[in-house]
Each structure stands twice: as structure tokens, then as C-alpha cells.
Amino acid sequence: MSTLTEGTIPTQGGGAPLVITSGPNVLQRNRWWILRVLVLPVHILVFTVLSFIMVRSMPGDPVLNLLGQNYTPEGYAELQTQLGLDGSLWNQFQNYLGQLLTLDLGNSIATGRPVLTELSERLPQTLELAGLGLFFAVVASTVAALFAVLRPANVVSRAVRVYARTAGALPEYVVAIAALFFCYAVLHVVPAPVGRLDPALPPPTTVTGFPLLDTVLQGYWQATASMLGHLVLPVVVMVIAHSALLTRMLLAGLDEAVDNPQTRFRIASGAKRSAVVVSMLRRAAPPAVTTTGTLFGYLLGGAVVIESLFGLSGLGGYAVDAVSSSDVMAMQGFLLVIATLSLLVFLAVDLVNMSVDPRRRPGLGGSSS
Amino acid sequence: MSVMTDVLVQAVGISRTFGHGRTAHPALHPTDLEIGPGTSLGVVGESGSGKSTLSRLLVGLDTPSSGRVEFEGRNVVELLSTQTGRADFRRAVQFVGQDTTSTFDPLRTLRDAVLQPVLRLTGHRGAAANRLVDETLERLGLDPALGDRKPAQVSGGQRQRFSLARGLVVQPQVLVCDEVVSALDVSVQGRILNLVKDLCAEQGTGLVFVSHGLPATAFVARDLVVMQSGRIVERGTSEQLLSAPEHPYTQSLLAAYSRGKRVQETS
Amino acid sequence: MDSVEPVLEVEDLSITYGTGTAAVQDVSFTIGRGERVALVGESGSGKTTLGLAVAGFLTVPGVRIEARTLKVHGADVATSSNSRLPVRTDGVAMVFQDAMTSLDSVWSIGSQLAAVLSNGRKRSRGGIAELSRDWLRRVGLTDTERVLKAKPYELSGGMRQRVMIALALCSEPKLLVADEPTSALDASLARTTMELLLELTSTVGTSLLIVSHDMELCAEFSDRVLVMHRGLMVDQAPSNALDAPERHPYTRGLLECIPTLDKARLHHLPTLDEATIASWTTEKASA
Numbered sequence: 011m012s013t014l015t016e017g018t019i020p021t022q023g024g025g026a027p028l029v030i031t032s033g034p035n036v037l038q039r040n041r042w043w044i045l046r047v048l049v050l051p052v053h054i055l056v057f058t059v060l061s062f063i064m065v066r067s068m069p070g071d072p073v074l075n076l077l078g079q080n081y082t083p084e085g086y087a088e089l090q091t092q093l094g095l096d097g098s099l100w101n102q103f104q105n106y107l108g109q110l111l112t113l114d115l116g117n118s119i120a121t122g123r124p125v126l127t128e129l130s131e132r133l134p135q136t137l138e139l140a141g142l143g144l145f146f147a148v149v150a151s152t153v154a155a156l157f158a159v160l161r162p163a164n165v166v167s168r169a170v171r172v173y174a175r176t177a178g179a180l181p182e183y184v185v186a187i188a189a190l191f192f193c194y195a196v197l198h199v200v201p202a203p204v205g206r207l208d209p210a211l212p213p214p215t216t217v218t219g220f221p222l223l224d225t226v227l228q229g230y231w232q233a234t235a236s237m238l239g240h241l242v243l244p245v246v247v248m249v250i251a252h253s254a255l256l257t258r259m260l261l262a263g264l265d266e267a268v269d270n271p272q273t274r275f276r277i278a279s280g281a282k283r284s285a286v287v288v289s290m291l292r293r294a295a296p297p298a299v300t301t302t303g304t305l306f307g308y309l310l311g312g313a314v315v316i317e318s319l320f321g322l323s324g325l326g327g328y329a330v331d332a333v334s335s336s337d338v339m340a341m342q343g344f345l346l347v348i349a350t351l352s353l354l355v356f357l358a359v360d361l362v363n364m365s366v367d368p369r370r371r372p373g374l375g376g377s378s379s
Numbered sequence: 380m381s382v383m384t385d386v387l388v389q390a391v392g393i394s395r396t397f398g399h400g401r402t403a404h405p406a407l408h409p410t411d412l413e414i415g416p417g418t419s420l421g422v423v424g425e426s427g428s429g430k431s432t433l434s435r436l437l438v439g440l441d442t443p444s445s446g447r448v449e450f451e452g453r454n455v456v457e458l459l460s461t462q463t464g465r466a467d468f469r470r471a472v473q474f475v476g477q478d479t480t481s482t483f484d485p486l487r488t489l490r491d492a493v494l495q496p497v498l499r500l501t502g503h504r505g506a507a508a509n510r511l512v513d514e515t516l517e518r519l520g521l522d523p524a525l526g527d528r529k530p531a532q533v534s535g536g537q538r539q540r541f542s543l544a545r546g547l548v549v550q551p552q553v554l555v556c557d558e559v560v561s562a563l564d565v566s567v568q569g570r571i572l573n574l575v576k577d578l579c580a581e582q583g584t585g586l587v588f589v590s591h592g593l594p595a596t597a598f599v600a601r602d603l604v605v606m607q608s609g610r611i612v613e614r615g616t617s618e619q620l621l622s623a624p625e626h627p628y629t630q631s632l633l634a635a636y637s638r639g640k641r642v643q644e645t646s
Numbered sequence: 647m648d649s650v651e652p653v654l655e656v657e658d659l660s661i662t663y664g665t666g667t668a669a670v671q672d673v674s675f676t677i678g679r680g681e682r683v684a685l686v687g688e689s690g691s692g693k694t695t696l697g698l699a700v701a702g703f704l705t706v707p708g709v710r711i712e713a714r715t716l717k718v719h720g721a722d723v724a725t726s727s728n729s730r731l732p733v734r735t736d737g738v739a740m741v742f743q744d745a746m747t748s749l750d751s752v753w754s755i756g757s758q759l760a761a762v763l764s765n766g767r768k769r770s771r772g773g774i775a776e777l778s779r780d781w782l783r784r785v786g787l788t789d790t791e792r793v794l795k796a797k798p799y800e801l802s803g804g805m806r807q808r809v810m811i812a813l814a815l816c817s818e819p820k821l822l823v824a825d826e827p828t829s830a831l832d833a834s835l836a837r838t839t840m841e842l843l844l845e846l847t848s849t850v851g852t853s854l855l856i857v858s859h860d861m862e863l864c865a866e867f868s869d870r871v872l873v874m875h876r877g878l879m880v881d882q883a884p885s886n887a888l889d890a891p892e893r894h895p896y897t898r899g900l901l902e903c904i905p906t907l908d909k910a911r912l913h914h915l916p917t918l919d920e921a922t923i924a925s926w927t928t929e930k931a932s933a
Contacts (some may be wrong), residue, residue, distance in 0.1 A: 408793075409784065424873070425832035425833075425834070425835070426832055535689065535757075543781065548734060554764075563904045564689055564859060564922075565688065565689035565861070565897075565900060565904050565905075566688060566903050566917065566918040567688075568905060569903050569905065569915035569916060569917040569918075570917045572905070572915055573914050573915055574916065576914075591833070592833075592905065592907050593833070593907070594905040594909065594910050595905040595910075596909050597907070597910035598905060598910040598911075598912070598915060605755070617910065618911075621910060621911075625885050632714065632833070633907070635833040635834045635836075635837060636833060636906065636907050637907060640773065
């Protein structure tokens with residue numbers, strides 16, 4: 011532990027020596043994120059157990075679904091074994107865990123194809139949609155909140171504050187239907203909600219699996235334009251429905267940051283205006299960053315609704331189908347993937363927060379004087 | 380140093396360390412101290428000297444890491460774990476601190492705050508209790524109408540006087556004050572210092588006055604201890620320490636205040 | 647006083663919060679180049695409000711500033727703006743009482759210095775780094791590399807104070823306003839801080855306005871003392887003659903109240919009460 015030396019003028023008596031965490035023990039210093047990463051698989055395991063129990067407790071028999079009305083007990087037993095649904099629940103769970111370790115999520119009961127394959131076809135589509143929604147929601151909220159705080163007398167600022175307080179109460183499907191009604195049915199400014207792409211255009215070849223990205227990578231600009239056109243309304247709906255929460259968090263954080271003595275001294279010392287605003291944002295960021303993580307969770311869930319209303323393909327549609335056909339393997343796979351995604355997002359949020367604000371790291375920081 | 384006739388609270392080898400392991404910080408090294416109704420003691424030191432830690436240990440607001448504090452022969456830590464013990468102790472030893480905002484219930488009137496200790500710690504009730512409160516407030520120069528206000532509705536100086544009233548109303552045997560004038564305007568400080576000195580003399584209350592302001596402390600108290608880095612470095616009467624300090628730290632403290640003479644000497 | 651334009655010119659300045667009574671009423675004074683002036687008063691005197699207004703921090707909605715003249719180095723000081731974020735007066739810097747709460751806690755000292763040094767003037771990164779190290783040395787810090795990389799909570803209290811002063815002075819302001827720089831400090835540290843402020847402002851050529859309730863300490867470290875009470879400026883006096891007979895009774899009364907070592911032997915300390923003060927301040931005295 012090394013101490014910083016001071017000039018010749020003596021310090022106040024009795025203070026504890028201060029600490030600078032320089033030099034040795036990289037492991038100690040990085041403990042804060044290493045631990046968080048290590049505990050992730052444990053969480054996933056716990057969720058696997060819970061989702062298994064939940065799904066298997068649901069009413070509906072997948073075997074019966076496939077067999078239909080007339081069946082024989084032998085035929086039932088045969089199909090059951092074929093599908094891997096025989097034996098005790100505990101046995102089935104053990105088998106399932108064993109399969110998971112080889113990243114095998116089993117086969118869909120409805121289609122017979124591996125669940126992992128089906129999910130990996132659809133996951134990028136939903137991720138792209140939710141990602142676009144998140145990105146624009148963050149941008150819109152940040153701009154709106156900054157403006158509202160810095161120019162309080164402006165009428166736009168007041169509108170932003172009202173929106174932040176009330177719009178969060180509007181569910182997505184209400185906003186979506188209203189938007190579709192006005193923009194499509196009445197004003198005809200957006201294309202029909204029947205998917206991502208104009209039906210006349212052939213789909214892009216799969217490179218990454220992310221539809222919009224694929225069109226860009228291939229230089230398939232016609233498709234890019236068409237997709238953007240189809241995605242405008244869904245994204246706008248997501249932004250309107252979900253930005254309110256984020257804006258509220260940012261407004262609260264920024265309102266506090268403006269009056270903060272640290273901001274005041276920044277200005278008093280003559281720092282550049284941009285530096286002052288950035289430092290305010292950084293201070294206001296942590297609760298907003300956590301909210302962004304939660305927001306992503308909402309967006310993923312809302313993807314089911316958005317995908318249905320706008321006719322977009324993705325995980326949402328897959329899950330809905332799986333439920334109606336009692337496809338337990340597909341459901342389990344879906345839940346597991348969504349949960350792992352969410353956990354990863356929460357981990358990322360925590361890590362960003364702790365790196366942005368060192369005071370939040372467990373173990374480091376703290377003053378002495 | 381004057382002889383203590385009546386020892387009420389005795390601190391034997393008390394020390395206090397905060398934190399543990401690498402971040403352990405010894406705020407107070409083993410110290411002995413005796414106080415009683417005849418005490419008139421000032422505790423002077425800069426921040427980090429351990430003076431506040433010492434005062435809190437003496438009144439049982441903190442537990443020593445080593446050593447013990449005894450009240451009439453009984454261990455204070457054990458005493459405070461029983462209701463009767465607590466009442467006995469608080470009846471005899473009162474503490475008034477610097478913070479007047481968080482130590483008052485913001486929803487109750489100030490008069491109520493002063494009445495509470497009377498009801499809790501003494502046998503006085505009803506008219507007798509109210510009379511006691513009135514007398515104390517009057518003695519502290521507080522307009523009774525102020526008592527109907529909430530803590531946030533009066534000035535810092537007035538709040539501090541109510542805080543002192545709360546401490547003195549039960550007529551304790553010892554009053555421990557920690558930085559009670561430091562946050563106040565200079566014009567108000569003199570009044571409160573005068574009051575503390577007079578009231579303790581009148582009521583026969585022992586006084587322990589903790590502060591980083593040497594002149595104010597030397598004024599209020601007859602005896603003085605000087606603290607540095609968790610230790611008492613010099614003890615004596617105020618008169619002795621002001622005129623002939625022995626320890627270099629005491630001398631440097633005096634040097635920091637001697638500018639006062641310069642201003643007064645102009646003609 | 648030389649004929650060079652004064653650094654700060656104030657004439658008939660009044661400041662009101664909301665619709666209440668004025669926090670500062672009809673105040674007039676000037677500060678010349680290189681002068682050290684103390685603005686002294688008790689709580690409610692308006693001294694802090696005055697200091698903030700001069701630095702440009704009261705341009706927020708809800709505060710009304712009216713003045714015949716309010717100029718820093720010949721340029722008018724802004725009295726209002728439509729931005730919630732105050733714009734500091736050009737050429738005026740300010741330091742506050744507590745360095746711990748003033749320094750930005752999530753940024754390194756180096757980046758905070760850079761934010762100031764890169765404002766306005768075009769400087770290279772190397773130039774900024776060199777200047778930063780230079781300023782840290784000037785305030786008495788020797789381990790400059792470590793300090794530049796450190797965050798405020800990693801430094802001791804004394805070092806934070808020096809960093810705060812370095813940050814305020816590195817933009818080379820014409821006037822430094824220090825708001826209660828010694829109020830939270832022990833006597834010896836208070837003197838050290840004042841000595842540091844004085845030494846640095848004189849080498850940079852910055853005038854100094856100290857806002858404080860410690861009249862004695864201020865008198866020792868300033869050329870002139872301005873005394874305020876309830877928004878009025880009741881006295882303007884040279885620091886070495888604060889108890890002269892021509893002084894305002896409030897000034898002398900305050901001086902008498904200060905607990906000094908020789909007063910420790912008195913039976914009772916002298917006091918000031920509101921009624922007496924009120925009778926004095928009805929006759930407004932101005933220099």
C-alpha cells in the first residue's frame with residue numbers, strides 16, 4: 011500500500027493514512043466482476059429446474075395432441091417412448107439435464123426438428139427487433155430528458171415531463187393498435203403489417219440470421235429499404251410504450267445532478283459545458299442503466315405482442331405455437347433461452363454500472379481523511 | 380489539577396478502534412478519565428483527535444473496544460441493557476451534541492421534545508413537569524412561544540438552546556456537550572457559552588465541554604485536557620495551559636489562536 | 647488604487663429569492679486588481695448570495711437580480727438565463743467549503759483538470775498534461791502522476807482542498823470567490839488554507855473575494871473587509887483598522903464577540919442582541 015505524499019505544509023493531525031490501490035494483486039482488484047460472472051451458471055441451473063417443473067405441471071398432454079381422437083394404449087405408449095416422455099418425472103429431468111450439457115434442447119414435439127435449431131433461426135429476428143427498440147428508446151429518452159432538465163421553461167420540456175409520468179401506463183398493444191389504425195388504416199403512411207418484407211421481394215440469404223443486418227451485408231438495398239419501412243411503426247410503438255420509464259429515471263437523476271455541488275463546482279472551475287453535461291449524465295446514469303436492463307426484459311416479452319400484431323416472425327410466435335400444441339420441449343427450450351438472455355443482460359447492466367461508477371464496486375472505494 | 384470529590388463516571392483504559400484488519404483505525408488509545416458533579420472539564424483537539432469518540436464513550440453512546448466505563452461502580456454497557464439501568468444513567472448523565480436537526484423529531488413541537496425526558500426519566504407529571512420545562516426554557520432565554528414551533532421553524536441558535544434545555548431539564552449530575560457552539564454565529568456563541576457556564580454553576584451540574592475551539596473551551600471550563608491523534612497529551616487547569624503550556628502540540632494550538640491579540644492591539 | 651479598470655464593480659445590487667424580502671439590498675462596492683477582499687457576516691446576512699451572484703450562479707429561475715452596475719472587468723454579469731444550468735461569469739472562478747462534496751467523484755483529477763484547461767483555448771494533450779502537473783506542483787502536491795490518475799475519494803482531505811484550488815485557478819480567472827473556505831476546518835488548517843489561497847492568487851494575479859463568517863481570520867488575510875447584516879452592507883473597512891472608532895458599531899460589536907484567548911479569562915463573554923443591532927443598522931453606513 012503506498013501513500014501519496016504531500017507538500018511541506020503539514021496536514022491536519024490524526025487523520026488515517028490514505029490508500030491508493032495501485033500495483034499488485036490484479037485478481038483482488040477485479041474481484042467485483044469475476045465473482046458476478048462465475049455465479050451466472052448457478053442461476054441458469056436454478057431456472058432450469060423451475061422451468062421444467064412449471065412446464066410439466068401445465069395441463070395438456072402432448073402425446074394426445076399428436077395422436078388425436080382414436081388411439082390404442084400401445085400406440086400411446088410407443089409414441090410416448092418415442093418422444094422421450096416416458097418414465098418418472100425425475101428420470102426425464104435427469105435426461106434433460108444430461109442433454110443440456112451437450113447443448114441439446116431436445117426435439118420439438120410438433121415439428122420433430124431440434125429445438126435449438128428452431129430457436130436459433132428465430133432468436134436473431136426477435137433480438138434485432140428488441141435491440142432496435144431498446145436503442146431508439148435510450149436515444150429518445152436521453153435527448154428528451156436532457157432537454158427537459160436544461161430548458162425547464164420550454165413547452166416541449168413540460169410535455170416531456172407529462173409524458174414520462176403518464177405514458178408508462180399505456181400497454182404496448184393499445185399503442186400498437188392505435189398506431190396501426192392511424193398510420194396505416196387512416197393515413198396510409200406505412201406498409202401493411204404482414205411481415206418484415208414486401209411480399210414481392212425475395213428474402214435475403216441468411217448470413218448472420220439478423221434480417222436487417224443481412225440485407226445490409228449483402229448490399230441488398232431494396233430489401234433494406236423495405237424492411238426499414240416495415241419496422242418503423244413497430245419500433246415507434248416500442249419507443250412510445252417503453253421510453254416513459256427510462257425518461258422518468260433520467261429526469262430524476264438529472265434533476266438531482268443539476269443541483270449537485272459537484273456539478274456546481276465543475277461549472278465554477280470553468281470546465282467545458284460538454285464536460286459538465288457528460289459528468290451530469292454519468293452521475294445520473296446508474297439507475298437509468300439498470301432500468302435499461304429491465305426494459306430489455308419488457309421488450310423481449312413485448313416482442314410476442316408486437317410480432318403478432320405486425321406479422322413479424324420470431325421467438326414470440328414460436329412460443330405461442332408451442333403453448334397451443336402443448337409442445338413441452340419447445341416451451342422448455344424457449345424459457346431457458348429467454349432466461350439465459352435476461353440473466354446475461356442483467357449481468358452486463360451490473361458490470362457497466364460498476365465500471366461507470368467505481369463507488370458501486372463491492373470492496374473498493376471508500377474515503378479516509 | 381483539582382481533586383475530584385465525587386466520582387460519578389469512571390473510564391478505565393478505554394480505547395476505540397473502528398474497522399478491522401487492514402482498514403482498522405484507532406480513534407482513541409487507552410485513556411483514563413473521571414467525571415462527577417464537581418467536574419468542569421474542557422476537551423480540546425482538532426478533528427481526528429478522538430475527543431468526540433471519548434465523549435460518546437463516556438455517555439454510553441458507543442462501546443469501548445477495550446477497557447470499561449463505570450457509573451457508580453456499575454459497568455455502563457450492562458447498565459444500558461436494562462430499562463431501569465438506562466433510566467438511572469440518563470437521569471444522571473446527559474449528552475448534547477452538535478447535530479440539532481436529526482436529534483429532534485421533526486413532527487413534534489420543541490416544547491414537547493423538552494418535556495419528554497422529564498416524563499421518561501423523572502417522577503414529575505402534569506403541572507409539575509410543565510413548570511420544570513417552563514423554568515428551564517426561561518433560564519435559557521427562550522421565548523415560550525417558540526416552544527410551540529417545530530424544529531425546522533426556528534434558527535440554529537434557538538434550536539441549540541432547546542437542545543441544551545432538553546439536556547438540562549432533568550437536572551442531571553453531569554452534562555456532556557460535544558461541539559455545541561461550533562456551527563453557530565459568533566454573536567450567538569457568546570450567549571450560549573455564558574449560559575452553559577452559568578447554568579452548570581447554578582445547578583451544581585458537572586460539565587464536560589468538547590470542542591475544537593480552544594478559546595471557547597478555556598472560557599467555559601476550569602480544567603482542560605488537550606487531545607491529539609487519540610491520546611491526551613496534556614492536562615491542567617485552563618489557566619495553566621493558557622499561560623504556560625508544556626506540550627508542543629498545545630503550544631502550536633495556542634499559536635494558531637494568538638492572532639486575536641493582534642487585531643485588538645491597533646489604536 | 648490605480649486607474650486600471652476594477653476587476654469587480656457593483657453598484658446598487660439587490661437580489662431577491664421568490665417574492666420574499668431581499669436577500670441582498672442596494673449593495674455597492676468594487677474590487678481592484680490584485681486586491682483581497684473579505685465579505686463578512688453572520689447567517690442570513692446575504693454574503694453567500696452575493697458571492698454566488700457575482701460568480702454567475704444565480705441566473706436560475708426564481709431569483710431576481712437588479713443592479714445599476716454589475717461588471718467583471720468591464721463586462722456585464724449575466725443576471726438571468728433560460729438554462730437551468732448556470733453559466734459562470736467569464737473570468738470568475740469559485741471554490742466552496744467542502745472539497746469532498748465539490749470534486750466530481752467518478753472522474754480522475756487529471757480529467758477534471760483537462761476539462762478546464764481545454765475550455766476555450768486550443769491546447770494539445772501533452773500541453774494539457776504538462777500544465778496539469780504544473781498546477782498540482784504549484785498547490786504543493788509532489789506526487790503529481792499519482793494524483794492525476796487518482797479519484798477524489800483516494801486522496802486525503804488536505805490534498806482534496808489543494809486540488810480544488812488548483813482546479814479553480816488553472817483557468818486563470820481575474821477573480822476568485824471563496825465561499826467559506828475555512829468554516830469546516832480546524833484553526834491551524836484554516837490558517838494554512840488561507841495562506842495557500844493568498845500565495846496562489848498573488849502569483850497568478852487573481853483578485854480574491856473571501857466570503858466568511860470568521861471576521862478575525864479574514865481580517866488577517868485581506869486588505870479590506872466588507873461587513874454585511876441582513877442583506878445590507880453596513881461597513882467597508884481596511885483590515886488593519888477594524889476596531890477604529892469610525893467603524894460601524896456592528897463591526898466593532900461583532901469583533902468584540904469573537905471568543906479569543908484573552909477573553910477566556912473573563913467571567914462572561916460580550917454578546918450582541920438583535921435589538922441593539924437593529925438600532926445600529928437603521929442608520930445604513932456605507933464607505
